[in-house]
Amino acid sequence: MKTKIGDGIGDVPAERHGPDGDCPYFPCHYPGQDCTLCYCPFYPCRDERFGEWIESKKLGKAWSCLHCVLPHKAGAVDDVISLRDEMGERDLFDLIAERHGPKGKAVMVLGATSDAGKSVVCAALCRMLSRRGWAVIPYKSQNMSLNSRVLRGGREVSMIQELQSRAAGVRTPPHQINPILMKPLGDSTSAVYVNGEPVGTYGVTEYYGDFVPNEGRAALAESLSFLKSRYDFIVMEGAGSPAEINIYDVDLANMGAANEADADCILVVNAEWGGSFAYAAGTVALIPEKDRRRIRGVVINNVRGSTRGLVEGGKILEKITGVPFLGAIPHIELDLPKEDSECFRGAKRFGRGKTTVAVVRYPRISNFTDFDPLPFEDVTVVLADAADEISVADAVILPGSKNPASDLEWMVGRGIDRALRGMVGKVPILGIGGGYAMLGKNFGAHGGLGIVDVAFDTDNPRPSAKVSAKYGELPVEGYSVSPSAEPHGGNGLFSLKGGAWEGYHDPDWMVMGTEINGIFDLPGFRDAFLRMIEGFDSPTTGVNHGDRVEASLDALADAVEGSLDLDILNGIFGGSVF
Amino acid sequence: MFLGTSSGAGKSFVCALACRHFSKKGMDxxxxxxxxxxxxxxxxxxxxxxxxxxxxxxxxxxxxxxGRMNPILLRPSGKGSIDVRVLGSSVYRISPGCKPGAESLIGHALESFDALASRHDLVVCEGSGSPVELNLMDNDVANLRMARERGIPCVIVADIERGGAFAAVYGTWLLTPEKDRGLLKGFLINRFRGDPSILWDGIGKIETMTGMECLGIIPYVDVDLPAEDSPGGGGAFRMPDSGKYLKALDAVLDACGDSVDFARMEGIASGN
Incomplete structure (x- = not known):
């Protein structure tokens, strides 16, 4: 391996050998990557279009090209192999960058309403592109969500963009995929995160009046320019409807972002409630003419039964609006995490198993995708908001909360605190994140439930982080959001690297708490938790939930690919992409 | 006639509110x-x-x-076929994939409507689904066809909860054939949460673009109303306690206060 620039290109294999599926790190960037040049022969290129200088603990000042995929493109590999002896390193690098550098093409998926299906269509497009070997990344400028994920480096972004990154095959996405994250706190205020870090609490007026025109616009521009300089395609997601003409000029999340990124747009309409053509035609017509030209296709989503009638209607719509009709996507059942609105308007019971796990559904519940893996076992998850629903459950989970103080008060008001105290020692009780704090002894006006002997300093949380831990010998992978538990004298639930304990576990009383989210994704702790339930003797699936998500992303991409007109789609993406 | 921008826009609920309001005023x-x-x-x-x-x-x-309040009932009878029932009796069955013919149905609808109109002051009509389903419009009896046949003035109801309400109202107007647009007199925004003043700018634009008037913004009110659709189940419906039901409607009417212009609605109904 060469160590400094000017050494010339190091050893390069005589021919290209494609992806290396046997490598334990594969795919380190994206599934269609070529692995011939495992290390970049141009490192460190010092070209700021492709990387940046960072301060590294181990190395001091170091050149980071974490999000550059140039040496993994098949065409680039071919050119390196065939031209390495003909030109100098710098010239060759410039040629490769010119020929194979990121296309930086942005396409935005807009919805005629909330719940139109924007995020799944984005996920499908990411997967369709990545399995063709393109370097693709998702993006949403501003996401209001109660479900977040912590990335490497402790930055927090919306859950759904992290999921779309998985669809794009990007395992360690940059935080730029979601520069503005808003977590609603109630009373029209939100905790606002910029570039994955908390910047404060805003009401609606200050948000649109102060934040959006200043920090908001800046964050949008920086993140888009970063992604465009590193990826071939940026699949952007809008928010709500882009045709809210009363707030059009301050709306950063839709056409504001599309203009910044110079994106072509696809409009998605949910067929479920009918009126799809009116919503589509009205949305196109109400977008001011200067921006309307960006809308290059209409998709009707979530069609139950035959799609034939809607395709007929879509062709008529195409004549009326002049916007090409891309196709109708059938309703598909997917094992993918649901967004907030879907969860709140949807069912309250998940799964049909014989064991009932009650998840306390407080008004400010957060990170409720933690429980997605449970209904695949012999379990029914009930989102419970009444004491009598909770007291009959075989196990109770207090999930995360965006406002533990008000949620605790809500529980007390409904007698849920009394129900829980009556269940201690009879069924497993697990608190996660804010739910763990509520189980503690010093929290909120009511002083916490006092079910676990742990104090919390929620005013001074530690940074969010990705976490690898163990339950006994079994691996647990997750992330913690602003943990604040103080050391306690009892047993921990998980062991961290280096031997420290995390969480709380009183096996005699079956009471547990943790500040790690995602603990049910791997089978180890999931099975152990279920086995704590008296009488739970069903076989378990043993499946890593991430594998189900992967399979669902493939099925989604297949269904969407089969429903859309790829010629029109190629036009929107700027060439023979699909 | 109240037309919806989609199913579940709140047409039938708005009709019930109007029925309650006008009957409380002593109208028939x-x-x-x-x-x-x-x-x-x-x-x-x-x-x-x-x-x-x-x-x-x-x-x-x-x-x-x-029976005349809803003369035609189309009941899914399994495997995609539909049982067509008129005034309580089964008339014929439509095979899977076929559409109910407008010409065979419109006569029944008009007959019942005329009978009601001749005996009462005001017939509060409800449309069905969206009136501008481009693939179904030709065979649709319950919406614009009915309105056209009897010159019934129409009000569009849009649900704002999921967003896109302006687009929904404007798109419904836009896709209505030009010859029928004169029937579209106004629109209502349903299920609004928050300060309605943020909508006025947008409402003004839609009024200017379409010539329709905004007849009001109905606030979201958390009242216990009986479910009107049963996607899964079926069979007979048990009527709720009427006292409780009327009380719930009155609670919404109170919450509407001045934000819904029933007087203008009455004017539109009488052709003014």
Missing amino acids: AVPFKASNLSLLSHRTEDGGEIGVGQALQAVASGKKPE
């Missing part, structure tokens, strides 16, 4: 919906079989439910 109002596609129905004393929405609207208007 009755509900009407030409045809209804549902598994759930209500048997009337005169042998009819009407949609749950109309049965509730009858209660709201202080009337006994009768």
